[in-house]
Amino acid sequence: xxxxxxxxxxxxxxxxxxxxxxxxxxxxxxxxxxxxxxxxxxxxxxxxxxxxxxxxxxxxxxxxxxxxxxxxxxxxxxxxxxxxxxxxxxxxxxxxxxxxxxxxxxxxxxxxxxxxxxxxxxxxxxxxxxxxxxxxxxxxxxxxxxxxxxxxxxxxxxxxxxxx
Amino acid sequence: xxxxxxxxxxxxxxxxxxxxxxxxxxxxxxxxxxxxxxxxxxxxxxxxxxxxxxxxxxxxxxxxxxxxxxxxxxxxxxxxxxxxxxxxxxxxxxxxxxxxxxxxxxxxxxxxxxxxxxxxxxxxxxxxxxxxxxxxxxxxxxxxxxxxxxxxxxxxxxxxxxxxxxxxxxxxxxxxxxxxxxxxxxxxxxxxxxxxxxxxxxxxxxxxxxxxxxxxxxxxxxxxxxxxxxxxxxxxxxxxxxxxxxxxxxxxxxxxxxxxxxxxxxxxxxxxxxxxxxxxxxxxxxxxxxxxxxxxxxxxxxxxxxxxxxxxxxxxxxxxxxxxxxxxxxxxxxxxxxxxxxxxxxxxxxxxxxxxxxxxxxxxxxxxxxxxxxxxxxxxxxxxxxxxxxxxxxxxxxxxxxxxxxxxxxxxxxxxxxxxxxxxxxxxxxxxxxxxxxxxxxxxxxxxxxxxxxxxxxxxxxxxxxxxxxxxxxxxxxxxxxxxxxxxxxxxxxxxxxxxxxxxxxxxxxxxxxxxxxxxxxxxxxxxxxxxxxxxxxxxxxxxxxxxxxxxxxxxxxxxxxxxxxxxxxxxxxxxxxxxxxxxxxxxxxxxxxxxxxxxxxxxxxxxxxxxxxxxxxxxxxxxxxxxxxxxxxxxxxxxxxxxxxxxxxxxxxxxxxx
Numbered sequence: 001x002x003x004x005x006x007x008x009x010x011x012x013x014x015x016x017x018x019x020x021x022x023x024x025x026x027x028x029x030x031x032x033x034x035x036x037x038x039x040x041x042x043x044x045x046x047x048x049x050x051x052x053x054x055x056x057x058x059x060x061x062x063x064x065x066x067x068x069x070x071x072x073x074x075x076x077x078x079x080x081x082x083x084x085x086x087x088x089x090x091x092x093x094x095x096x097x098x099x100x101x102x103x104x105x106x107x108x109x110x111x112x113x114x115x116x117x118x119x120x121x122x123x124x125x126x127x128x129x130x131x132x133x134x135x136x137x138x139x140x141x142x143x144x145x146x147x148x149x150x151x152x153x154x155x156x157x158x159x160x161x162x163x164x
Numbered sequence: 165x166x167x168x169x170x171x172x173x174x175x176x177x178x179x180x181x182x183x184x185x186x187x188x189x190x191x192x193x194x195x196x197x198x199x200x201x202x203x204x205x206x207x208x209x210x211x212x213x214x215x216x217x218x219x220x221x222x223x224x225x226x227x228x229x230x231x232x233x234x235x236x237x238x239x240x241x242x243x244x245x246x247x248x249x250x251x252x253x254x255x256x257x258x259x260x261x262x263x264x265x266x267x268x269x270x271x272x273x274x275x276x277x278x279x280x281x282x283x284x285x286x287x288x289x290x291x292x293x294x295x296x297x298x299x300x301x302x303x304x305x306x307x308x309x310x311x312x313x314x315x316x317x318x319x320x321x322x323x324x325x326x327x328x329x330x331x332x333x334x335x336x337x338x339x340x341x342x343x344x345x346x347x348x349x350x351x352x353x354x355x356x357x358x359x360x361x362x363x364x365x366x367x368x369x370x371x372x373x374x375x376x377x378x379x380x381x382x383x384x385x386x387x388x389x390x391x392x393x394x395x396x397x398x399x400x401x402x403x404x405x406x407x408x409x410x411x412x413x414x415x416x417x418x419x420x421x422x423x424x425x426x427x428x429x430x431x432x433x434x435x436x437x438x439x440x441x442x443x444x445x446x447x448x449x450x451x452x453x454x455x456x457x458x459x460x461x462x463x464x465x466x467x468x469x470x471x472x473x474x475x476x477x478x479x480x481x482x483x484x485x486x487x488x489x490x491x492x493x494x495x496x497x498x499x500x501x502x503x504x505x506x507x508x509x510x511x512x513x514x515x516x517x518x519x520x521x522x523x524x525x526x527x528x529x530x531x532x533x534x535x536x537x538x539x540x541x542x543x544x545x546x547x548x549x550x551x552x553x554x555x556x557x558x559x560x561x562x563x564x565x566x567x568x569x570x571x572x573x574x575x576x577x578x579x580x581x582x583x584x585x586x587x588x589x590x591x592x593x594x595x596x597x598x599x600x601x602x603x604x605x606x607x608x609x610x611x612x613x614x615x616x617x618x619x620x621x622x623x624x625x626x627x628x629x630x631x632x633x634x635x636x637x638x639x640x641x642x643x644x645x646x647x648x649x650x651x652x653x654x655x656x657x658x659x660x661x662x663x664x665x666x667x668x669x670x671x672x673x674x675x676x677x678x679x680x681x682x683x684x685x686x687x688x689x690x691x692x693x694x695x696x697x698x699x700x701x702x703x704x705x706x707x708x709x710x711x712x713x714x715x716x717x718x719x720x721x722x723x724x725x726x727x728x729x730x731x732x733x734x735x736x737x738x739x740x741x742x743x744x745x746x747x748x749x750x751x752x753x754x755x756x757x758x759x760x761x762x763x764x765x766x767x768x769x770x771x772x773x774x775x776x777x778x779x780x781x782x783x784x785x786x787x788x789x790x791x792x793x794x795x796x797x798x799x800x801x802x803x804x805x806x807x808x809x810x811x812x813x814x815x816x817x818x819x820x821x822x823x
Contacts, residue, residue: 009505016508021520024561028524031557032531039552040535042545061548073768077687077779096685097398097765097779111550 041111047088049114056116062090063109071104083110083120094122167232170220171311174261177213177268178301180206184271184294192287192359200287204275207290210297211265211272218265221310222252231317234258234310240323240742242713250334251324256458256474257310259337263454264304266345268297270374274349281370288356289349296348299481307477323742326714332392340385340412344450346378347419351447354440355489358496363436368429371443373806375426376659378446379419380802386412387795394792398748398763400683400783402791405554407462410533411453414526418446421522424515432504432512432577437497438519444493448486449526455482461537507579514572521565528557566620566671569664570627574634588634592626607680614679617671624668632661659805666797673757673790682784687768687777696782699760700724701733706764706778714738716749719764719778723753730755735764735780757789 006012043061044052054060062083070082079094081104092110102108102125110122188203190196221234225248230236238255239248253262271293278286304310327333353371357363389412394402403409422442429439456462459475506512532549539547570592574585600619604610633639635657636649682697694701702722709716716738723730733751740747753760765779 010502013505016513017516020513020517024517024520024524024564028528028557028561031560032528035532035553035556036535036549039556040539040547040549042547075687075768075777077685097763097781 043109045085045088046083046090047085049090050088054114057113059111059113061109061111062092062120062122063107064090065107066102066104068104083108090120091118092120092122092125094125098125166220166223167229167311167313170217170224171309173213173220174217174301174309174311175305177210177217177264178298178305180210180213181268181271181294181297181301184210185291185298188287188291188294192284192291195284197283200283200290203287203290203294207268207275207294208272210294211268214261214265214268214301217311218252218261221258221261222249225249225251228321230319230321231313232310233312233314236314236318236321238324239321240713241320242742243323243329244712246331246334247324247329250328253337253341254324254328255310257304257308259341259458260300260304260308261310262337262341263345264297264300266342267293267300267348269342270345270349271297274352274374278370282360285353285356285360285362285367288359289352292352292355293348296352296485299485303477303481307474320742323713323740326738326740326745326747327396330392330396332388333396336385336388336392339381339388343378343380343382343385344412344415344447344453346374346381347415347446347450349374350378350422350443351489354443355492357440358492361496361499363429363440363500365430365433368426368436368439371439372423372426372430375419375422375443375446376802376806379416379423380799380806382412382416382419383795383799383802386416387792387799391792394788395750395752395761396747398750398781400681400761400763400781400785402788405532405551407533408457410529411456414529414533415446415449415453417522417526417529418442418449421519421526422446424518424522428512428515432506434502434504434506434512435516435519437500440497440500441493442519444486444489448482448489451478451482451485455479456533462533504578506577509575509582510580511572511575511577514568514575517568518565518572521561521568525558525561525565528561529554532557563620566624566667569624569667570631573628573631573660573664589627589630592623592630595626596620596623609680611679614675617675617679621668621670621672621675624671625665628661628664628668655808656805659801659803659808662801662804663798664801666794666799666801668794669790669797670794673787673792673794676787677785677791680786683781684783685765685779685781688780689775689777692777694780694782696760697784698725699730699782699784701762701780701782703778703780706767709736711738713742714740717764717767719780721751721762721780723760723762731760733760733762735762737764737766754789757787759783759785759788761785761788 006015041059041061042052042054043063044054045064046062049060049062064083064085067082067084067089070080072080074080077095077097079096079098081092081094082089083092084090092112094110094112099108109126110120111124111126112120112122115121184203184206187199187206191199191203221232223229224232224235225239226245228235228239228241228248230239234255234257235251238258239251243251251258253259271290274286274293275290278289281289350371353367353374357367386409389409390402393399393404393409422439425435425439425442428435455475455478459478461475532553535549536547539545570589571585574588596619599622600615603618604612604615607615632650635653636646638646640646684694684696686692686694688694688703690703690705692703694703700723702724704720704722706717706719709718716736718734718736721733721735723733731753733753735751736749738747738749739745748763748765751762751764753762761783763781765781767776767778769776
């Protein structure tokens, strides 16, 4: 073997191990930092979005309650609705099939970005599979604003026909 | 009455688990064979207790006994039998009981099957397993008891979430949980080895069957989950890098690393400390998974039966169990004997690199999964880390690993001949690059990454087959000799070959599906057309269907390609009155390995028009079948390898460290 390696087999093995780990670690750390700086998306409620003013086209998540009576479905598959929190509203436009649990008055999270005209163009609309629960960010943001008719209001068990 | 027996049997299981700890611990201290036998008996009895409790709960679900709160909240009389049975583990309480059943079951299996283990090691393993059982049973009994009764039983139950009423998901939790918990044995064995201060080839041989069992079951469990998400959610995708998915994927990655490092410890006595560390980490990630899934601390698209109040308890269990395990490791690991030496180019090195890459990949997945929590704790901002992050960090690490995989088995132990290995893999490399280039030249639209993925998949399969050919001298032309050698191969070798080929099949499917998937969505009235790549879909009719516990709209479409009718997809949209919930039932036409995937969306009354319209979404998912067949081949490899090891379970005593 080459002369520059340490003589002791133990030290040599350690050196080789470090030589193998270092590039992988560097790659992993580099990619992670880059990925975390670039491909995370922020969660806003309408009022937070109003304050933070994310640039048009920047991918974010918008969460809140679907305003009652605001849902307009058109025959070409487009859906417009208003997401609101206690203080602000945002118009959301979405092309496609809404999740099965999408309902007026319910909490949802939409991923997408604001358009130049201030309308939120959603790529995906999420409601939870389990209708007893709100998306966590929505429930937390609403709790902060003091508007929370939480899980506690709905008993863990409901007689059939009485709810939902 | 049966419910009371179940509740009682569950408490009995807890007491017996505690007895198991005391008896087996005392057996180790006193070095008493009688006490050890009693401890093993207690392990078996604890399992029987929990099994009776589980059977009682299942009985309550099958007969729809709504006086049990858990049944009332999760079952319904109109539900088909399969889903009433599956409802047993559909809730938080039931799934924790399933977890305990698997935990005590594996404890009993160690106690019964571990005849070849040294007495001390076995006693400590059984005691540790009992300790885990005690902790989780105590949690189940005191914080999440499935047998809590209702004073005023309702006439009808709330029903299981309809999305969960599905054959794949009915069997998904048992596989996943047996996989998660199969790794508990590995954890116990690691703790025992540290207590005994002895980690050698025999110990590694002991760990392997349990790690293999856990890994294989976990593979099947994750695949079933992905398959369910694929055809039940109707989003056309099969993996979303959702926290719940990552929670099951991280233990799998660590178990994969463990399987490989255990080989080094078994064959060469090296890496013993690292193998012990991985053995502890594997079950720690299982518990972390249970915590993440059950506590709802992370926003997931498919979190079921979450209960934030209990999350804290699970977190404490996780912290105490894993913390004491790793403390033990920190205390005892320095006393472990160092292993044999090896050159930079050797099979040991290849396996070390495999472990480095898998560990780094796990770390990036862990960081991406927990980063929203970290960020929120530090700055208070809510963020989410999406698929782009995982694709960016995970894919390069896995690519490096895949490049390495075919070379590993060809390298010899201690010191290998790199040039010779390169020569033997030359043909496979040539075919792989050729396949990638051919795909790039011929398939439109051109996708460079997908073509690189094809090359990687072909490289994995071709390289693995090259190794098989090498071992059986297939190129020497003497077929009788080749056949003799092939039949003489140990099952472990077949298992490895299958697992690596399965990975290749998966890579091919995943890359082709991701690269060339076609998607189309349109609102159709009756007779309307939807164009999807080379296919044209026509909505012929939509009719109402009465299901056992749902009402549905079923659409009949015709898929035509080049004027020829290919198939008639019949997607459904089901409404479950019991929970007031709607689900889509996707129609999938399998064409070779390709899927034509059709989803019926909601009905809309067009303004001004007389006829209603339906939103129809369709995907052309090329080679999608490979995505699910690949992991099945991998798990099959695991089971074949396991059947080999089973024969050798008793030989644990034999070898001291070689060389």
